[in-house]
Amino acid sequence: MYRIGIDLGGTNIVAAVTDEKLNIVESVFAPTRAYRPFEEVIADMCTLAESALALSGINKSDCSGIGVGSPGNCDSEMGIVRRAYNLGWKDVPLCELISARMGLMTTLANDADAAAYGEMKTGAAKGKKNVLFTALGTGVGVGVITDGKIYSGAGRGGVEAGHTVIMMGGEKCTCGRRGCWEAYASATALIRQAKQAAAEHPSSKLASLEEISGRTVFELADAGDAVAKEVVDKYVIYIAEGLANLINIFDPEAVVIGGGIGDRGEKLLVPIREFLADNCFGGRERIQPEILSSVNRANAGVIGAAALV
Amino acid sequence: MYRIGIDLGGTNIVAAVTDEKLNIVESVFAPTRAYRPFEEVIADMCTLAESALALSGINKSDCSGIGVGSPGNCDSEMGIVRRAYNLGWKDVPLCELISARMGLMTTLANDADAAAYGEMKTGAAKGKKNVLFTALGTGVGVGVITDGKIYSGAGRGGVEAGHTVIMMGGEKCTCGRRGCWEAYASATALIRQAKQAAAEHPSSKLASLEEISGRTVFELADAGDAVAKEVVDKYVIYIAEGLANLINIFDPEAVVIGGGIGDRGEKLLVPIREFLADNCFGGRERIQPEILSSVNRANAGVIGAAALV
CATH class of the missing domain: 3.30.420.40 (ATPase, nucleotide binding domain)
Structure with a gap:
């Protein structure tokens, strides 16, 4: 069928x-x-x-x-x-x-x-039964698979992990709270962070970009621009802090990163893996989940x- | 039997x-x-x-x-x-x-x-099937019941939600990370916060306490002391921020607060309920979980x- x-x-x-x-x-x-x-x-x-x-x-x-x-x-x-x-x-x-x-x-x-x-x-986590997926795009979506099934708490809502505060009193989020993971780790947040850095460094290449987007910021960072690199490095930590929280909570076998940001692949995953190994509960002693990019992508x-x- | x-x-x-x-x-x-x-x-x-x-x-x-x-x-x-x-x-x-x-x-x-x-x-959440329990004591422990069963992710660890960061770069936690919920919402954290406030207000009643403990800080706040009250009010928000995160993730029917701090009962629960109604995803429109004190207590x-x- x-x-x-x-x-x-x-x-x-x-x-x-x-x-x-x-x-x-x-x-x-x-x-x-x-x-x-x-x-x-x-x-x-x-x-x-x-x-x-x-x-x-x-x-x-x-x-x-x-x-x-x-x-x-x-x-x-x-x-x-x-x-x-x-x-x-x-x-x-x-x-x-x-x-x-x-x-x-x-x-x-x-x-x-x-x-x-x-x-x-049929994707990055094929064969696993405990999976955390996060889509980093306009917002931050999170889906959790436990024992092969979608986890949705009492079944009335589901995992709104994009709206968990990682920085009390921080950036305003679309949900009304301040400091949500989404307000730091979404592509929208990256663009805001880059624009802020551009304003602080008006003579930087970042400030001279015609359009600041996730793609252009990453490109500039990859080309070795220090200001863009600092933005990207910080942004990766925001992603990783939220992931560490969710790994400590859900203890998944695999974490799959999707959304536009996930397409960055290993360049994104390598520093995230490093951070997680140091910061998840149990540190380098614990069984680390695999950190993967979405295979199904768009x-x-x-x-x-x-x-x- | x-x-x-x-x-x-x-x-x-x-x-x-x-x-x-x-x-x-x-x-x-x-x-x-x-x-x-x-x-x-x-x-x-x-x-x-x-x-x-x-x-x-x-x-x-x-x-x-x-x-x-x-x-x-x-x-x-x-x-x-x-x-x-x-x-x-x-x-x-x-x-x-x-x-x-x-x-x-x-x-x-x-x-x-x-x-x-x-x-x-046989306690505060009797008859419910989706329950979040948190013990606020020396540390912050969290247990999650989903569909009547203990939820433990991939079964290799369980919900270490005390070690989810609510304040990136904040207080050092026993787990090695900075800014964990436990480092703000445990009884240990309350005592640290009170000692800090006492040091900042050396002529306060708080500073003159023979022993700063959870109990003595609460007593002083209840007696109307402004410095102690500020400490307690802030502490309650730390608890509530972490609970809002977990409610957004697990969508439980009931949240049960235990540990030494849970014994404070309604004085603790009333401001927490207010915060949660304003800050959980969906705000006052969502189905609010019941916020309860542990019945089984010690x-x-x-x-x-x-x-x-």
Whole structure:
């Protein structure tokens, strides 16, 4: 049987048809335009799934179901998106609406949870049963797999580890708190940190960049620019401090770093591994989790969604 | 059937016989003297269990087993204390040694995990299935119950949430890191904070205390002393920041606060509830966990240990 995965993001919707082994047969995407009523967004999700089916020449009847990864607080049992700030959604009965139109069983999970699940099924953490996935992008998403299953606490929310404070009284976070990990370790935070450093060093190369983005800051640091390097080195520590916290809590076998930042690969992972070996509880004596980059990369969300089926 | 619970602490060993409903029939304790070889400490644990049996007049054959709560990193499946810094233990086959002498099945868990389990079975969180317990004492221990079972990640360590950084670069922690929650929210931390405030305000009542302890600082704050009150108010926020982090991660139905600090009851809980309602992810819109004091109090460890059987 084939599967349908839909990755609902604040910016784009991606729909894919995959085979049983979660290889993408065909995928399509379109902007979410989340300002619209949720019914319209969900209708688009279905249309995109139908397009992916049409392009692949696969019949709906050959699909075992639809998996959806959504931002925010997802009630997987009820199939309801409880609260998704970047969509402006509250208590949206997503699975019911999609199943009604598509005639297929629909399964819902938080997007980071789905991505974590996908990395375990067919990605960096294949074969592991205890996995922590973090997507470092606009925000910081975290998904935890325990004993082969998505961990979601009392099942009413899930692991909002991006919103754990690593610096009391620090930077303001989108969630309202100050000092959250997300406010230091997201790509958005890196850009803020780089802009600040550029302002402090107006004659630096960093300050002369046309556009400060994650990519340009990394490039400059790699080229040996001292100011950019300092920004990147500090940023890596912010990532690592949050990861050390989560390793101390969840004791995973593997940590998978995804999102745009994860694409940096070993250049990012090497200093993180060093920090973790020194700072996790038990230090170098403990069993260290493997620290890996996402294998599913930009498709982590949609492969994870399909894996839910 | 009766049960035997043994709470192995860095300072004392407590052994108790309980009935099936986990009411303590008889309990005894003695200093751990952890500097001795582990075989001697474990022999004492058995002797204390035998004493509790003798005092209660209950036969070993009427007991269904022995539960042990130990500090540090416990491998429940193998019955081995992997690493307990305050005992100086590494890979101690505790269950095997106790079972061999006592002729009863022995079950092991981390002490905070056991206490969490006990609070769920017969304490503040009775009837709940998703519970977070924290013992605020010399250190900060955390136990997490998910779906009625002790949560311990990959099963190689468990939730070392006392050692998650809430203040990057902050106070030095016993684990080697800087800024851990334990270094701000333990009773030890409160005393340090009070001593610092006393040094800064040499003419304050706080500075004139004969002994600065958790109890004396709280008493002075309750009596309206401004310096002590400021110390306590800040300390409560340190506790609450760490709890907000854990609530965002685990989404528990109830949070139970134990350890010496937990005995402060509603005076502690009221400001914590306020902070959490404002600062947890989803703010006042989310389902708030109940914030409770330990019911098992000083017996939380030994009742939890017996509950493991």
